[in-house]
Amino acid sequence: MADEPKLTLPTLRAMAERGEIDTIIMAAPDMQGRLQGKRVMPKFFFDSVASEAAEGCSYLLATDIECGTVPGYDLTSWEKGYGDFIFAPDLATLRLAPWQPGAAIILCDIELKGHRPADIAPRTMLKKQLERLASHGLSAFAATELEFILFKNTYEDAWNRAYRGLTPANQYNNDYSILGTARVEPVIRAIRNAMEAAGIQVENSKGECNLGQHEINFAYSDAVTTCDAHVIYKEAAKEIAASMDHAITFMAKFNEREGSSCHTHLSLRDGNGKAVFLDDDGHSPSKFFLQFLAGLLKHAPELTFFFAPNINSYKRFATGSFAPTALAWGMDNRTCALRILGHGKSLRVENRLPGGDVNPYLVLAAMLAAGLDGVESDLAPVPMFTGNAYTAGLPRVPNTLADAARLFRESEFNKAAFGADVVAHYANMAKVELDAFNAAVTDWERFRSFERM
Template sequence: MVSTPHLTLPELRGMAERGEIDTVIVAACDMQGRLQGKRVMPRFFLESVTSEAAEGCSYLLATDIECGTVPGYELTSWEKGYGDFIFAPDLSTLRLAPWQPGAAIILCDIELKGHKPADMSPRTMLKQQLNRLKAHGLTAWAATELEFIMFRNTYEDAWNKAYRGLTPANQYNNDYSILGTARVEPIIRRIRNAMETAGIQVENSKGECNLGQHEINFRYGPAVETCDKHVIYKEAAKEIAAQENAAITFMAKFNEREGNSCHTHLSLRNEAGDAVFLDADGHSPSKLFKQFMAGLLRHAPEIALFFAPNINSYKRFALGSFAPTALAWGMDNRTCAFRVLGHGKSIRVENRLPGGDVNPYLVLAAMIAAGLAGIEGDYAPVPLFTGNAYTADLPRVPNTLADAAKLFAESEFTHSVFGIDVVKHYTNMAKVELDAFNAAVTDWERFRSFERM
């Protein structure tokens, strides 16, 4: 048996020879934050993938959410033949996938021919910003809090019902409720234990405000590792729910009640492992923290596309909803977009803008890039906000995806930190989403207009 959930190649070989593992999931994260890839046999993985990598169609970084081929991407197209790119396995991510019998999983970086990193790949984008941070002698630690709504319907049943009349797993607000969460504990417990077995340390689970809404929280860690665990957990949670004849959604705003958030925590440390957001007295915010926060606030509108990547994302930003509408920072203030909390090494920024539909690599890449701009540019401090940010005279979150995409596309800042090719790529992603929505006829239009217009 293996001693840890992380597998070495000899351990994988031994488990395969004993018949304990017969499948290796080889996956990479796409623009939408989903795992895409292949299931391969252990012998092929050990004899070929580990030394020669794997390949997959380049359209995986150039599709809409339905995996349809769409125009406007310079990376790949029908004219370029939709060739392959490289799935380069990161052996440090090889682990058991205990929610699937006999399975292991490994995450990959996406590379172009010649093993050149694909600049548009979310995991690569985060690594690039971490390299910039490293030049300042700093590292980033992070955690994500991913909410979802659970229904007592299968995914197939939900589809056939056109997502109407679904039965939420709880019929009332069960925020922090032990009784309410007990109703779904068999599934939540299974998810928690599967993640622990996969080496993804769970801190807790709790109920949330919307009907059937829950949250599972995980131990913080280095930024890339945190994102890797996030995308594995999101995939596993959906698979486990399906196996239990249930369905969960991470969409930012399922209905008019509370949306699904993905509060993202970020802290910086120096090479000695010390927290750098505090002064030497261990209590006062440091100059570096003030610069970082000033950069985050100044550039938040320009990078909102990475915090709210879909049309539906912007419906989550509502007054008094625990989703922010104002760009401010406050100490343990849940009305602000950026809540600062913790003490000592644990002092951190909680970004309350992202919803459950985000790509975690892009969120953290954007946060680090904006904070670094404040450090490198020695931005003037932005005063701490106290009170109710919902009603204060403060800069606001962009209202729509179209607004956010325009700010992102026209920003000198995004061009300087991500490069023109990446800006064009993700601007096109937003355009594809907007074009698809603008071409659709919605239920709202039919109910409003069928008889009365």
């Protein structure tokens, strides 16, 4: 997601003095990829936050999806008093938030006492893998394709209905349909234009297969900028939809039809801007690229938790669903987990494992860690797969969050790549989710068993 020039502090100050800006949203992405933070007034921002930092409760990186206090995190707990950590504003991310009147937004890095980067913070985890990449003289460029389902219900109405009987914004498959997408253009157009006004370059929007399912795509950019734009867009899209009495879900699998993906595109360039995934002939994948792919495939099972972080995520992985079940790579082959596409310098890998519920910083950190290991370990290239990967005898994606969490937790590679403390922290995140699900009694169980058991 490419960015245009953002706000400078002098410009923001002038806008505040003219009364054009009266609110600055300062936020950091949490483990789930959601923005958490505060709205601050301009005077406080300029007097304190911009030159120093702000503080927030450390439980924001040690909580479940419902922001409940849960056990098992070394970072913080009731025993440790749930103290504060530091929101360190990244001035390079300062921009207008045009979907909210009079607002600007700035993203923050999370730091511990003494302004030490928090190793478990998703933004920090990606930056560490980018530093490792930079030691090879390389930089990463990426794009994320978030699908969502739009409903003609407010979030409050959906809640009160227990998410049953909702009205999708389209009643039939609208994949690439101009007629079908015209029905929802007021909402989608508002999101596109708000992103452009925020300096996030939109390429296109299109319909998708599920009822009310759509996708908005953004220009390629460096990895951190792409992730920053991703989390801002996801927040803004929900807020804009809500303001128009609609609701958006980025759930990986809302119903039994097609799930919502977050296909993640990645390419690498050297210091001269040359695409290192491309061979000297200007067309074929390079040896570097083939080894990078080998690393991605080798470590995909133990990293699947970062690509599919929730119970619901694993419902996407179904045969013939356009979501992968087989760990293979192929040229422009949508049945494989890794699809290679593009021509010339645009040659890139598309990771088709992530769903709409992912944290983009963790996805790209995982991809870089795995791919670089393939290069550094001089892995033998994995042959390209042709045909239908769904029906082939290939290594498979983990079937459940429990399987993926075990592989993630036990992985020596993960501990070496991210640190044992980081792995333990996110393994506990998976345990919290599994414990919550295992304690729940679902509608499926009641319909299945109430009378007939």
